[in-house]
Amino acid sequence: MNMTFDPMSLALFAGFLAVLSAAIFSLLKVRNMLGMLIATEVMTKGVTLLLLCAGYINGSIELTQTFIVTIIVIEAVVAVVAVGLAVSVYRNTGSLDIRNLNKLNG
Amino acid sequence: MFEMIEMVEMGIFCASVALAVVLLIAALMQRRLMRAAIALAAASVMLSLVMYQLEMFWAAVFELSVCAGLITVVLISASSLTSREEQDAAAAEPSTMGLVPLVAVGMGALAAAAVVVAGVLPEAGSLAVGGASQSFRDTLWLFRQADILGQLIAVLAGAFAVVILFKEGDKQ
Structure with missing residues (x-):
């Protein structure tokens, strides 16, 4: 049994799994479009924690930074597009509840 | 010390x-x-x-x-x-959202147990690649050019999406 572990990588990895699982659970339960966006953002933060953990273990700080910068840019674009979509839906339906988006039902 | x-x-x-x-x-x-x-x-x-x-x-x-x-x-x-x-009105039930920290604590404890008992994570520095380390600028501009192209495309797509989504519709 391997009992050696690093507290810093342990904190990052446990944080990643805790945040990702909580965000997925929240994404499944929440009905508000903007709440779903928050859950998606939190999931991205969890992935950032995993990248930090991998970079810390691997020791390649610079490569990890490039990945984190890329994920931050994508996170920002996703946030802006999702907010635009939510506001557009709110203007048309007067609601943020995704259960009201049923006009495409066959 | x-x-x-x-x-x-x-x-x-x-x-x-x-x-x-x-x-x-x-x-x-x-x-x-x-x-x-x-x-x-x-x-x-x-x-x-x-x-x-x-x-x-x-x-x-x-x-x-x-x-x-x-x-x-x-x-x-x-x-x-x-x-x-x-x-x-669109928010989830408070009782449901109360389960979120329980899920997080449970999965965090599971991850900690996996790391401490089973040793799923290698030690820090054990996977380090040898050789001279590049600077952030060199890594980004010389080795990750596809990332920069992808970022540009994502930003442009986001800009077009915002223009279309925030456009005021024709008032009847």
């Missing part, structure tokens, strides 16, 4: 990670979008502190300026464009 300083640094690091995780879970549990956006911004600040402690200075600056700045502004703008009643 040096061991004590190292222990203190490690404690500060673990506390920063724990605080970031707590703030992220708090963001998930808020019914009001404004409070969730503020919690998310605080979590981004803590994450940038973690990055700074790992000597990832460029990533820390990006996290602080984009995630704690730009995305927070976008979320607060969305909050002001929608009514508070509608945010409350």
